[in-house]
Amino acid sequence: MVAHAQIVPKKRHPLLAFAARWLFTTNHKEIGTLYLCLSFLLFFIAGSMAMFMRLELFEPGIQFVDPLFYNQLLTLHGLVMVFGAVMPAFVGLANWLIPMMIGAPDMALPRLNNFSFWILPFAFTLLLSSLFMEGGAPNFGWTFYAPLSTTYGPPSTDFFILGVHLMGISSIMGAINIIVTIVNLRAPGMTYMKMPMFVWTWLITAFLLIMVMPVLAGVVTMMLTDRHFGTSFFDAAGGGDPVLFQHIFWFFGHPEVYIMILPGFGIASQIIPTFARKKLFGYHSMVYATLAIAVLSFVVWGHHMFTTGMPLFAELFIMYATMLIAVPTGVKVFNWIATMWRGSMTFETPMLFAIAFVMMFTIGGFSGLMLALVPADIQYHDTYFVVAHFHYVLYPGAIFGTMGAVYYWLPKWCGHMVDERLGKLHFWCATFAVNLTFFPMHFTGLAGMPRRVPDYSLQFADFNMVSSIGAWLLGLTQILFLYIVVKTIRGGEKATAQVWEGAEGLEWTIPSPAPLHTFETPPVIAQDHGH
Amino acid sequence: MTSFAGGPKRGLMTLLLWGVPQLSLAAKFNMRPGVTEMSVRVQYIHHIGLWVCVIVGIIVFGAMFYSMFAHRRSRNPTPATFSDSIVVEFLWTLIPVLILVGMAIPATTALRDIEDNENSDLTVLITASQWKWHYKYLDSGISYYSNIATPDEQIENLQPKDEYYLLDVDKPLVLPTNKKIRFLVTADDVIHSWWLPDFAVKQDAIPGFINEAWARIPVAGVYRGQCAELCGVGHAYMPIVADVRPEAEFDAWIEGQRLAAELAGEAAVAARAKTWTMVELLPTGEEVFVKHCATCHQRDGRGQGAKYPALVGSEIATGAITDHLNRVMNGKTDTEMQAWAPQLSDLEIAAVITYERNSWGNDTGDIVQPITVYEAR
Amino acid sequence: MKETPRYYIPHSSIWPIVGSIALFLTAFGAVNFIHQSTDKVAATGSFGGPIFFTGLTIIAVMMFGWFGTVIKENLNGLVSDQLDVSFRMGMAWFIVSEVMFFAVFFGALFYARIISVPWLAGASNNLQTHLLLWPDFAETWPLFRTPGGATTESMGPWGLPFINTIILVTSSVTVTFAHWALKKNQRRALGFWLALTVALGATFLTLQVVEYQHAYQELGLSLDSGIYGSTFFMLTGFHGAHVTLGTIMLSVMLLRVARGHFTPDNHFAFEATSWYWHFVDVVWLFLFTFVYWF
Numbered sequence A: 001m002v003a004h005a006q007i008v009p010k011k012r013h014p015l016l017a018f019a020a021r022w023l024f025t026t027n028h029k030e031i032g033t034l035y036l037c038l039s040f041l042l043f044f045i046a047g048s049m050a051m052f053m054r055l056e057l058f059e060p061g062i063q064f065v066d067p068l069f070y071n072q073l074l075t076l077h078g079l080v081m082v083f084g085a086v087m088p089a090f091v092g093l094a095n096w097l098i099p100m101m102i103g104a105p106d107m108a109l110p111r112l113n114n115f116s117f118w119i120l121p122f123a124f125t126l127l128l129s130s131l132f133m134e135g136g137a138p139n140f141g142w143t144f145y146a147p148l149s150t151t152y153g154p155p156s157t158d159f160f161i162l163g164v165h166l167m168g169i170s171s172i173m174g175a176i177n178i179i180v181t182i183v184n185l186r187a188p189g190m191t192y193m194k195m196p197m198f199v200w201t202w203l204i205t206a207f208l209l210i211m212v213m214p215v216l217a218g219v220v221t222m223m224l225t226d227r228h229f230g231t232s233f234f235d236a237a238g239g240g241d242p243v244l245f246q247h248i249f250w251f252f253g254h255p256e257v258y259i260m261i262l263p264g265f266g267i268a269s270q271i272i273p274t275f276a277r278k279k280l281f282g283y284h285s286m287v288y289a290t291l292a293i294a295v296l297s298f299v300v301w302g303h304h305m306f307t308t309g310m311p312l313f314a315e316l317f318i319m320y321a322t323m324l325i326a327v328p329t330g331v332k333v334f335n336w337i338a339t340m341w342r343g344s345m346t347f348e349t350p351m352l353f354a355i356a357f358v359m360m361f362t363i364g365g366f367s368g369l370m371l372a373l374v375p376a377d378i379q380y381h382d383t384y385f386v387v388a389h390f391h392y393v394l395y396p397g398a399i400f401g402t403m404g405a406v407y408y409w410l411p412k413w414c415g416h417m418v419d420e421r422l423g424k425l426h427f428w429c430a431t432f433a434v435n436l437t438f439f440p441m442h443f444t445g446l447a448g449m450p451r452r453v454p455d456y457s458l459q460f461a462d463f464n465m466v467s468s469i470g471a472w473l474l475g476l477t478q479i480l481f482l483y484i485v486v487k488t489i490r491g492g493e494k495a496t497a498q499v500w501e502g503a504e505g506l507e508w509t510i511p512s513p514a515p516l517h518t519f520e521t522p523p524v525i526a527q528d529h530g531h
Numbered sequence B: 001m002t003s004f005a006g007g008p009k010r011g012l013m014t015l016l017l018w019g020v021p022q023l024s025l026a027a028k029f030n031m032r033p034g035v036t037e038m039s040v041r042v043q044y045i046h047h048i049g050l051w052v053c054v055i056v057g058i059i060v061f062g063a064m065f066y067s068m069f070a071h072r073r074s075r076n077p078t079p080a081t082f083s084d085s086i087v088v089e090f091l092w093t094l095i096p097v098l099i100l101v102g103m104a105i106p107a108t109t110a111l112r113d114i115e116d117n118e119n120s121d122l123t124v125l126i127t128a129s130q131w132k133w134h135y136k137y138l139d140s141g142i143s144y145y146s147n148i149a150t151p152d153e154q155i156e157n158l159q160p161k162d163e164y165y166l167l168d169v170d171k172p173l174v175l176p177t178n179k180k181i182r183f184l185v186t187a188d189d190v191i192h193s194w195w196l197p198d199f200a201v202k203q204d205a206i207p208g209f210i211n212e213a214w215a216r217i218p219v220a221g222v223y224r225g226q227c228a229e230l231c232g233v234g235h236a237y238m239p240i241v242a243d244v245r246p247e248a249e250f251d252a253w254i255e256g257q258r259l260a261a262e263l264a265g266e267a268a269v270a271a272r273a274k275t276w277t278m279v280e281l282l283p284t285g286e287e288v289f290v291k292h293c294a295t296c297h298q299r300d301g302r303g304q305g306a307k308y309p310a311l312v313g314s315e316i317a318t319g320a321i322t323d324h325l326n327r328v329m330n331g332k333t334d335t336e337m338q339a340w341a342p343q344l345s346d347l348e349i350a351a352v353i354t355y356e357r358n359s360w361g362n363d364t365g366d367i368v369q370p371i372t373v374y375e376a377r
Numbered sequence C: 001m002k003e004t005p006r007y008y009i010p011h012s013s014i015w016p017i018v019g020s021i022a023l024f025l026t027a028f029g030a031v032n033f034i035h036q037s038t039d040k041v042a043a044t045g046s047f048g049g050p051i052f053f054t055g056l057t058i059i060a061v062m063m064f065g066w067f068g069t070v071i072k073e074n075l076n077g078l079v080s081d082q083l084d085v086s087f088r089m090g091m092a093w094f095i096v097s098e099v100m101f102f103a104v105f106f107g108a109l110f111y112a113r114i115i116s117v118p119w120l121a122g123a124s125n126n127l128q129t130h131l132l133l134w135p136d137f138a139e140t141w142p143l144f145r146t147p148g149g150a151t152t153e154s155m156g157p158w159g160l161p162f163i164n165t166i167i168l169v170t171s172s173v174t175v176t177f178a179h180w181a182l183k184k185n186q187r188r189a190l191g192f193w194l195a196l197t198v199a200l201g202a203t204f205l206t207l208q209v210v211e212y213q214h215a216y217q218e219l220g221l222s223l224d225s226g227i228y229g230s231t232f233f234m235l236t237g238f239h240g241a242h243v244t245l246g247t248i249m250l251s252v253m254l255l256r257v258a259r260g261h262f263t264p265d266n267h268f269a270f271e272a273t274s275w276y277w278h279f280v281d282v283v284w285l286f287l288f289t290f291v292y293w294f
């Protein structure tokens, strides 16, 4: 895909050489590419599932997808998007960029890096193969609440459990690698407070991963033993509690949602200064805000459980803590705007994505804040209002963030500029379609449509139709994105090393496309570099 | 529309200041106020949240758009160089905190009242199971199941859908007006959630635990809601309907139910005492079968594919009576074949089994007596 | 250790992909095995056991090959101080993730003790739960009688568990002695203390097996005797698994010591193992306190 010199032994059949190169590679750029390709593939798979769901939801009544299959699509859509599309995409970007940004020769533990990646295709094979099993795929939502997933789960649930274990191993090893790289491999002079924001956000994300992935592993293990070995963690008759499952799941789950957005924050913090031609405003407060978000994320898990009958004081504490997250997040949003303020802006595709990211993530954040108000959440909970909330933070958040990053760094990776006209076309179509799909969900939710239903009563029909049309449009625009990426890799205007005139940072000092090995001896970091 | 008389500018202002809020608060786009005092308060809190977000949004996005317009390269070729300002950073940390405190206060007081379940006048135990609700009035002992009433033909698009498509039940929960009603919510199998938007009550039904909620409903009427926690394939098909009646009517209804229950009890005792003949059982059996079983097993007992087995010639339906009894009474876990023992009377079960064993070509000649069912319970 | 100017980047390696395939086989085999042996699906002929053990074997081969390569690189002087630090940090963060894994099970234990069991007996906002659903249930810990009626006796702290505590704490001391010996280059003392540590680890495991037998046969304490049994066996069981792993790691270190590996200032593998061992020890102290004692 990327044209570098190869370092596999010569005299091999080209196909073998090709396989050997990608299977055995220890190079951070190649592994980054692998991650990005896998994530894109899984994004398409999970996206197609959403297309089927939206097809069924186009009209009331059961037309194309029966309720059981709908639940399977729903579950796999959520799981594959979260674990297969967003997380690997961010890890892929981390692999490509972090060593180049901090002046390191590679990731700290290159073999482990390869291991982290290659576990994933197997994990998803295990997960997706469940679609073809007797009893069907898991059908209990991506949150797999007990006892629906324990006592009542189909046999494939066990494959799902082991699949999650594999993903967990992969993520933990990946996160360890990233932390060690950042802490130990920075070029001399690259102090913490000179690191680009993307590196900072990933450092904190990696920390979150190490803290919560084992928690997920623990809870699925309990599921497994409850299912087969007679334990009663989630069974009141044995002294356990189904709600215990939710506590543990969300102790993982809430930090997980920040894992899916913090690197996005980092990306916006790289792109906006470039195109505003002005330094990132409030670098220090940006770092502290990210830290604050991460710390707070450990004490707010209960906001997913306001209707489970928690005692009053717990609900109050969680409500306050959740609302507090708006403060550091606000600091970030304001900093981005202050970066744009009195800059000298141009609006190339990456900038458009970054701006849309800031705006629409904020809209999603706003609905999050509304969800945090417990009395109101009693009405919002498990309705399409929640679905609207998290798609706003995830699609125009995490996915736009990733796409912005691809538009921004692709010239560095493959040496060709992106076709701006097509890029802008993709941007406008996607922005229109995202809002057409997900904005009406606020209304259906407020009107009282529960989530996770294949069929609904007549009063929700209009908005659902709009959402479905939007969703298919959105699907089509992704094909355009695929086309743009492939086209850019295969050719186009040659990129300079600098690529974007306003860009700052070590990655822009090396040629485009970036040679396979960079910074084999550490670069010198100027005293006045960065912030 | 007089406001448009002032020309396009005034028209636009009107549209913005009056039209947009009207539109966004219109029933279709907004959370409904509901009927209880609490649901109105909840809507108020929702509005506080909404408007804070809208106003902050207008300011934030306004600043952003202004900057994109005024500070684009063609207008502002040389960028400024500042990148820090303690004062503004302090301000935009402090101001959101104050706003949040302002939002938290009404939410806190409302939440305190929501959680105050003391001094109720009436208690209903709500037990969820896949995919129906069971209501039990603890003060009078009356209890019954409430199932979805929308016919399958409507779901499968064979019939036009009626107004309350998916929101209709066979027996609604009947409640009195103006009493503090306490709901005790629990479940038999998986987690469900009892949600009536108009009461602002949504309480998860957790197997093995009982959660509490309450409502005081000032206005009589029929209110509808749905299960709000994914509970399996039938999650979309477990509506909740509350029929709220003035107190006197409610008391009369309770009395009527009590009498009916007594009669049913006496009838059951009588049914047990009697030895029934095939001719007596078959019509009842057919009635029960058509009402409860035919959706899956079909009127002709031929089932639907592999998923819903045919009862014609079925091993169970023509084999040992105890197995047959067991399957119908206790269902089969992890399948849609549910336990019917709690829902049907001894006579009904006896009749339906007799019917199954002697219809559509099944000719075992067996007659199952209500007393057998009673003993099998 | 000598300072190598470049950070060593291995060019390519087959071990990760071998490991991935092995993990896949292990996972796939494990599920099939569980299905076969618990009748969840009639899956005779799905070869759960063989696939699972093939997976495990390949994992062992992979570790052998992978670590062997690293050792060779180390002996060839490719490992710079900086890479050594990377290894250390990697191991430290790995242990952090393990801490979190145990934290989940401790969390479940505390949840059961502070929340679910009292609530089932009517505490906090759950009076009705007690009155209507579990009227006969009384709160105790250890939970002798579950709401559903399963009964068990509790495992007291002062017999085998206490002896095991002493054994494990002692082993933490002996492994430290071994480390000191290694740093002073006293090879014989090193061998002695290390061998003693391995022996203590093995003794611990043996006693643990005896304890489990006692639990199952005499106390009626098993995985299915309610949340007490669940937390008891999951915590001690996962701890036991970690002790087993630690003992294997220590044995490998012992073998390498016998072969003359490690120098007073280059012995990361040894140190990582001893960290791991200390970690396992600390977890046990928490276990002893909260599972057995209080």
Ligand code: HEA
Pocket: A143, A257, A258, A260, A261, A303, A304, A322, A323, A325, A326, A327, A329, A330, A331, A333, A361, A362, A363, A364, A365, A366, A367, A368, A369, A371, A372, A373, A377, A380, A381, A382, A386, A389, A390, A393, A394, A397, A398, B052, B053, B056, B060, B096, B097, B099, B100
């Ligand atoms: C990337 C992922 C992501 C992110 C970043 C967030 C961010 C937030 N989320 Fe969201 N959330 C999800 C993903 C995410 N969420 C998912 C996937 C679910 C559903 C899971 C499921 O059930 O399947 C969910 C569900 C969810 C719920 C549970 C709803 C329910 O089921 O009943 C709640 C409740 O409190 C919540 C709150 C919040 C809050 C307060 C934030 C905050 O972090 C937002 C903060 C941001 C802002 C507030 C905007 C910017 C700030 C300013 C401009 C400052 C000034 C503003 C003011 C003072 C108003 N989220």
Ligand code: HEA
Pocket: A043, A044, A045, A046, A047, A048, A050, A051, A053, A054, A074, A075, A077, A078, A079, A081, A082, A085, A086, A140, A141, A142, A143, A387, A391, A394, A395, A398, A399, A437, A451, A452, A453, A454, A467, A471, A472, A473, A474, A475, A476, A478, A479
């Ligand atoms: C990062 C996370 C992420 C992303 C990007 C998306 C993207 C999309 N999501 Fe989803 N979603 C979740 C995470 C995500 N989702 C989660 C966690 C849940 C909760 C699950 C649960 O409740 O358990 C959920 C639930 C969810 C629901 C709620 C279902 C329900 O509650 O019943 C819906 C309904 O419309 C939906 C729709 C969509 C759509 C239309 C897209 C689109 O944006 C997808 C666009 C992408 C493509 C379409 C792929 C590319 C194109 C092709 C493959 C070509 C084919 C195209 C055509 C045929 C037109 N998602």
Ligand code: CUA
Pocket: B128, B131, B191, B192, B193, B227, B228, B229, B230, B231, B232, B234, B235, B236, B238
């Ligand atoms: Cu019951 Cu959903």
Ligand SMILES: [Cu+2]
Pocket: A253, A254, A257, A300, A301, A303, A304
């Ligand atoms: Cu959350």
